[in-house]
Amino acid sequence: MGSATTITDTYRERWTVPWWGWAGAAAVATLLAAEIHLGHDGLRSWLPYVLLIPLALLAVAALGRLTVVVTAEELHVDDAHIPRRFLLAAEALDADGRREALGPELDPVAFVVHRPWVRGTVRVYLDDPDDPTPYWIFSSRRPQALLDALDLPLPAPDES
Template sequence: MSDQPNPAVTDNKTPAAHAYRERLWVPLWWWPIAFAVTGLLAAEIHMGAPGLRAWLPYVLLLPVPVWALIWLGRHRVEVRADADGTPELHADRAHLPVSFVSRAAVVAPTAKSAALGRQLDPAAYVCHRPWVGPMVLLVLDDPDDPTPYWLISTRRPEKVLAALGLPSAG
């Protein structure tokens, strides 16, 4: 036997392949509206003042909507394999191994208000973005976790469930 490492064996430091990845950006039509509102606010501050006050409000305020819209769209939904090769859902900073999911369903945009309203369990994990229509419901089967289910906003719920290897019940 040789002491040389086997090139076919990989270590756990290599990044896992993503079966599904989505960033929950804000809609594109929000950008011109945000710049228009910011431009109007800068014009109100400017109000015909000469010199430095003429351009300073525009320079200081126009980066604000860029930062705000990027910050609102910072959340990601990813399905990637863990060290054992089993799929794992990552929603923002939380992650859920598929082994703890007992059932999964697609929540249609028409049923979203009921799922987030009168039917919502306060112990549920929710990653909701109002500008994203459908959601994925993942019912958990973990005796050590008090969370009964996860509700995750995603634009392609069928692809998320397929990447997790779960059948869709909705």
């Protein structure tokens, strides 16, 4: 029998762009192509549509490629990763906490990966003597499941 993977040792999520992001990008690209076209014949009549609409959709696809992965050894957010031994504490932020954490409380050397269409936000405090980054703030669709996978304590009152 194979061993089952539990959420405490593996977690994965992808920040896909919602349908309205795709529709909005296609609409903006179509309007821009129509402005370039403006009733002209020949190459200028079809080339803007052929170029701009796929480019806009590729840009949206690139925005939706980001993933968050927790393994037994590391935390990965997009291309960045850190060994779990350097993770000190973690907390989920509500809307007001996210606004404060990304605004007046933001440390200039903090690692931030935020997408506005992903409502949840997590802050993970670090304890790495070779890295000046005090914490990571990143979006999460399921912040509580991510915190369960990280299995870290809440931050002490003076850290938050």
